[in-house]
Amino acid sequence: xxxxxxxxxxxxxxxxxxxxxxxxxxxxxxxxxxxxxxxxxxxxxxxxxxxxxxxxxxxxxxxxxxxxxxxxxxxxxxxxxxxxxxxxxxxxxxxxxxxxxxxxxxxxxxxxxxxxxxxxxxxxxxxxxxxxxxxxxxxxxxxxxxxxxxxxxxxxxxxxxxxxxxxxxxxxxxxxxxxxxxxxxxxxxxxxxxxxxxxxxxxxxxxxxxxxxxxxxxxxxxxxxxxxxxxxxxxxxxxxxxxxxxxxxxxxxxxxxxxxxxxxxxxxxxxxxxxxxxxxxxxxxxxxxxxxxxxxxxxxxxxxxxxxxxxxxxxxxxxxxxxxxxxxxxxxxxxxxxxxxxxxxxxxxxxxxxxxxxxxxxxxxxxxxxxxxxxxxxxxxxxxxxxxxxxxxxxxxxxxxxxxxxxxxxxxxxxxxxxxxxxxxxxxxxxxxxxxxxxxxxxxxxxxxxxxxxxxxxxxxxxxxxxxxxxxxxxxxxxxxxxxxxxxxxxxxxxxxxxxxxxxxxxxxxxxxxxxxxxxxxxxxxxxxxxxxxxxxxxxxxxxxxxxxxxxxxxxxxxxxxxxxxxxxxxxxxxxxxxxxxxxxxxxxxxxxxxxxxxxxxxxxxxxxxxxxxxxxxxxxxxxxxxxxxxxxxxxxxxxxxxxxxxxxxxxxxxxxxxxxxxxxxxxxxxxxxxxxxxxxxxxxxxxxxxxxxxxxxxxxxxxxxxxxxx
Numbered sequence: 001x002x003x004x005x006x007x008x009x010x011x012x013x014x015x016x017x018x019x020x021x022x023x024x025x026x027x028x029x030x031x032x033x034x035x036x037x038x039x040x041x042x043x044x045x046x047x048x049x050x051x052x053x054x055x056x057x058x059x060x061x062x063x064x065x066x067x068x069x070x071x072x073x074x075x076x077x078x079x080x081x082x083x084x085x086x087x088x089x090x091x092x093x094x095x096x097x098x099x100x101x102x103x104x105x106x107x108x109x110x111x112x113x114x115x116x117x118x119x120x121x122x123x124x125x126x127x128x129x130x131x132x133x134x135x136x137x138x139x140x141x142x143x144x145x146x147x148x149x150x151x152x153x154x155x156x157x158x159x160x161x162x163x164x165x166x167x168x169x170x171x172x173x174x175x176x177x178x179x180x181x182x183x184x185x186x187x188x189x190x191x192x193x194x195x196x197x198x199x200x201x202x203x204x205x206x207x208x209x210x211x212x213x214x215x216x217x218x219x220x221x222x223x224x225x226x227x228x229x230x231x232x233x234x235x236x237x238x239x240x241x242x243x244x245x246x247x248x249x250x251x252x253x254x255x256x257x258x259x260x261x262x263x264x265x266x267x268x269x270x271x272x273x274x275x276x277x278x279x280x281x282x283x284x285x286x287x288x289x290x291x292x293x294x295x296x297x298x299x300x301x302x303x304x305x306x307x308x309x310x311x312x313x314x315x316x317x318x319x320x321x322x323x324x325x326x327x328x329x330x331x332x333x334x335x336x337x338x339x340x341x342x343x344x345x346x347x348x349x350x351x352x353x354x355x356x357x358x359x360x361x362x363x364x365x366x367x368x369x370x371x372x373x374x375x376x377x378x379x380x381x382x383x384x385x386x387x388x389x390x391x392x393x394x395x396x397x398x399x400x401x402x403x404x405x406x407x408x409x410x411x412x413x414x415x416x417x418x419x420x421x422x423x424x425x426x427x428x429x430x431x432x433x434x435x436x437x438x439x440x441x442x443x444x445x446x447x448x449x450x451x452x453x454x455x456x457x458x459x460x461x462x463x464x465x466x467x468x469x470x471x472x473x474x475x476x477x478x479x480x481x482x483x484x485x486x487x488x489x490x491x492x493x494x495x496x497x498x499x500x501x502x503x504x505x506x507x508x509x510x511x512x513x514x515x516x517x518x519x520x521x522x523x524x525x526x527x528x529x530x531x532x533x534x535x536x537x538x539x540x541x542x543x544x545x546x547x548x549x550x551x552x553x554x555x556x557x558x559x560x561x562x563x564x565x566x567x568x569x570x571x572x573x574x575x576x577x578x579x580x581x582x583x584x585x586x587x588x589x590x591x592x593x594x595x596x597x598x599x600x601x602x603x604x605x606x607x608x609x610x611x612x613x614x615x616x617x618x619x620x621x622x623x624x625x626x627x628x629x630x631x632x633x634x635x636x637x638x639x640x641x642x643x644x645x646x647x648x649x650x651x652x653x654x655x656x657x658x659x660x661x662x663x664x665x666x667x668x669x670x671x672x673x674x675x676x677x678x679x680x681x682x683x684x685x686x687x688x689x690x691x692x693x694x695x696x697x698x699x700x701x702x703x704x705x706x707x708x709x710x711x
Contacts, residue, residue: 064669077696103139107144125185127182127205131212134209135209137174144167149554183212183214183250184393187390198219199221199224201248212250215249217247222244234253242417253383253386254384259380259486264375376572376576378488381440382487384486385485388482391415430481431478432476440563441563443493448463448486451484451486462479463478496710500514501602501605505627527693530701534547535547553704556701557704579710582614583615587708589643595695597671597672600623600690601683601687603620603621604619606619617641620652625683625686643669644668645669645671646659646667647665
């Protein structure tokens, strides 16, 4: 019996195994067939999608010429703006000639040379008169800076560029010489400013451009070796050897920087050259069957200048970047709109594409001396502090009705400290306290540096025991000798942007919002001007002295940089910022077409721009005809490569990036026509009637900020 059971169970096992094997094979066959069906369905879907895409691309190619022609008609607004600015410059020159206000035209060499010669010969060294004349000099410098910055290369010769640069440097040097002369004049009559408590001279004289603090050691008492200038809150603590010497101390704060090398003030607004729509139309005629090759070529060759142009512009650059002991002036506040329009600083007109320059910059030599400040990364903010020890000149003596003074024809003399004959000996340092300007934002502790005239550079050695009081906005430090000091800040603290948005608020009006790690900046645009409407730091509005004033885009750039809120990338920025590099063709044509439709459409940052690759840009768009903010549900995503625009199916909250087209949408050769498919007639009417000056200002701001690369 047991043997029969065993046989039965064995047979049963074999049967079960066979059934299991058959079931497994059947399941595998079913899975294989299902996979085949799914693969066939996928391939069929892909085939249909490819056919649909090919049809859409063919349709796009058919109308490409007409769309580019229509876009070219809109792009005439840029040429109109350029012509308006050319006429404005000519009109301003003529109006200055007719005004006969006594001020020279700084572009006329004879006039500016005569002005400087007459002032050099003028023996009146009264400090107030020097300050008044100094304000005129700064305005002349601003005019030259604005012309160098704003004039297109075809309207300014190389000779004029060199002339304007040299005039700027001569004006800067003359101004500083005059302040030295005024210092000597004050020190000769130091006893007139004698402090009743200490018996020493102390005076603070200031205006909106400079703060002039002077102290003279008339009594030579050790207990008066330190002093705080109450009206300026600057102060010093001298070593005992100086406290018993005939020495004067000057802390001369200029809110402009005439010390740094000239190239520091000549950093260009990012400028990308690509083919205009007319040239693209011509190319599309020649290459109808090869749009991809045309696109690739346009990306790889972003309108290189001819050999002759490169040579000419290269020489201009050499002149602009020549190192000098002085630098261009910072921009000073002015009152009238015309003066405000002319606020600026020198910016080199680049001879080639900045993206190409970026690659060249990557190969540049790095600074090996850690004490030398890298001016490609750090920039002086808040002006310059000239801190000097000076020889006390012979004092005026009253003899009966006569005022007599011994004259030495040596000018203002520095007091040597530490003494030259005892270089090896150790000498106590000088302690300095500087009250920082309320008009400047320091987001981090600034770098304190001294100017090295021999090396033409800012250095951090020779300065020690730095204490930065953020609440009091003051900095205290010690230095081994008397130096010219600057407070430097990383130029890229506000880059890259965390978010940005551009939205229309009325006819030829818009609001540009930029959010950075440190600040939120709001810029209003109206007609041919823009206005800094708010700068918010840690939920508080700051820099009220520069908000609410209508200025040019170039003026806005200068004002924000001067205030320490630099939101504009420069020539060297890619070395210090994580850049989302984009092809010049895609980037610049996106800015152009965004500007052309900015009167009726809002644009904003999208996280998918990082995922879209170098050849394409992605951003949010919404038709916007009201002044309020855009609701999240109203945004759509668009992708553009400079020659093809499409609406994406994904949203900002999708899990992954996809180039899949939005249903019932097509390809277009321009962003303008892509938006036109979904736009109302009212929106298109606003686009067509938008002022060319408004379009140009929006374009200038987008190009200066390069929001698609630095966000």
